[in-house]
Amino acid sequence: MKSARLTRAAVAAVLAAALFTACSSGGDNGVPRGWIDDEYSDNGSGWLAPSSTPDSVAEAIHGHRRALDRATGDGVEFLRYADDLVTVSPDRKGSRIEIEDYRNGYHRHSQYLTNWPDPDSESFRGGGPGEGK
Numbered sequence: 001m002k003s004a005r006l007t008r009a010a011v012a013a014v015l016a017a018a019l020f021t022a023c024s025s026g027g028d029n030g031v032p033r034g035w036i037d038d039e040y041s042d043n044g045s046g047w048l049a050p051s052s053t054p055d056s057v058a059e060a061i062h063g064h065r066r067a068l069d070r071a072t073g074d075g076v077e078f079l080r081y082a083d084d085l086v087t088v089s090p091d092r093k094g095s096r097i098e099i100e101d102y103r104n105g106y107h108r109h110s111q112y113l114t115n116w117p118d119p120d121s122e123s124f125r126g127g128g129p130g131e132g133k
Contacts, residue, residue, distance in 0.1 A: 029082035031099050032065040040097055047097040054088040057095045061086060073112030078105075080116060085109070 039060070040047035049057045058077035062070060067079035067086070079086040085105030087098045100108075103119040110118075 029068060030065075031079075031081045031084045031086055032061065033099065035064050036061065036097060036099070043096075045098070048091060048093055048095070049088075049097060050094040052094045054090055054095045057097060058086075058088045061088070061097075069116055071112050071116065073109070076109075076112070078109060078112060080113075 036047055040049050040057075054075060054077045055072075058070065058079055061067075062079060065081075067081055069080040071078040071080075075090050077088040079088070080102065083102050084099055085102050087100070087105065087109065089096050089098075106113055106116065106119050
């Protein structure tokens, strides 16, 4: 009896993890997290692209999955996706890649994102499920 319950619990956990991963991909407008994870080394607070400039890394990410918008400021590249912001900044070892929630990233870097939609405005829809309603 216990083994059957444990098996069901394990199967449920695996299915829940698979569903979470599928939902977090963001579809066609989402950040290509899996690709970034495969291409660059995870350092715990983001990813590192050794010997690469922020512009070349942002271009590679944008080339893999087209961003909704792109901006540059003080040598930092910004890529806007449906619900996320990718920041590629210079690092002494090359470039550092960070992915954060669009709202938080917008507030953190708003001085460079002057033409991007303010997530606190009434007209902001974010690009996620229900976009354009």
